[in-house]
Amino acid sequence: MGTQKRYASLDSRTRVPIVATSKYIIVxxxxxxxxxIITFAFYDKIPNQIPTHFDALMNPNQFTEKSLSTVLFMPLIQTVMLIIFIVCNEMMKASKIQISSSNPKDSLKINEEVRLTNSKLLFNLFILMQLIFFTVQMMTCFNIRNLRYVMLAILCLTIGYVIVYILMLLKVRKGHSYRIVENKSAxxxxxxxxNKDDVAYIVQKRSGLGYTLNFARYQSWLITLAFILLMLVIVFLGNKFS
Incomplete structure (x- = not known):
């Protein structure tokens, strides 16, 4: 049996293409x-009972008393989501770069293209989610019923964008001969x-669409625990302010 060759690009890690964290912060x-600004400029216009839950057609069906904590709930959730998105984006940069021994240049190119496409998707989803949160804030605080149509339009746009993103990734992958080398037993x-033999704790999924964790590494368990705690915080805050 021949020895399998492995290749490494010394500058591949420093030139990993992802969306800059500063762009997330600016958005x-x-x-x-x-x-x-809008909320506190017109705070006296906010009704004493503000909606906290909507049905499928964006009609309010649950209400709570107006307070400083309830009107600040949405910006707080947006702050938590900012942290989650930035961490996910940086995880893409830290994920394992797989280079094929049979076609190292092509495999490195597709790694960069897939990584950049994933990063752009994440950023665009972040923009759409910020639009959703902004719209919800205006709907809950000022009872602007026509905004429910804007909300439904943004949700449809988000779903459509995810479909387009998947098609884009598939197109990128099919345009190259490189295939992910995988250890099926892992x-x-x-x-x-x-995979205990894999030092990377973030790897590409078998489908090539997105990334997953190597649960043989302790970093993966720390990341999982951190995300679980964040979700519990969001649920706790939601129950407290609703």
Whole structure:
């Protein structure tokens, strides 16, 4: 049996193409600062009972008392989401770069293209979510019923964008001969990656669409625990302010 060759690009890690973190912060600041300015400029116009839950057609069906904490709930959630998105974006940069021994240049190129496409998707989804949060803030605080149509339009746009994104990634992958070299025994139940011999804790999914964690590494468990805690905080805050 021949020895399998491995290739490494010394500058591949430093030139990993992802959306800059500063862009996330700028979008977040524009959305949240705008919300806060409008909310407190017209605070006396906010009704004493503000909606906290909507049905499928964006009609309010649950209400709570107006307070400083309730009108600041949405900006708080946006802050948590900013942290989550930035961490996910940086995780893409830290994920393992797989280079094929048979075609190293092509495999490195597709790694960069897929990584950049994923990063752009994440950023565009972040923009759409900030628009959703901004619209919800205006709907809940000022009872502007016509905004429900804007909300439905943004949700449809988000779903459509995800579909387009998946098609874009598939097109990028089909345009190259490179295929992911995988250790099938490391994929438990077909979707959980557990490989003690792999030093990377973030790897590409078997489908090539997105990334997953190597649960043989302690960093993966810390990341999972951190996300679980964040979700619990969001649920706790939602129950407290609703």
């Amino acid at each position: 977040y600041l524009i959305a949240v600062v705008s919300e806060l 994929w438990k139940f077909g979707f959980l990656y557990y």
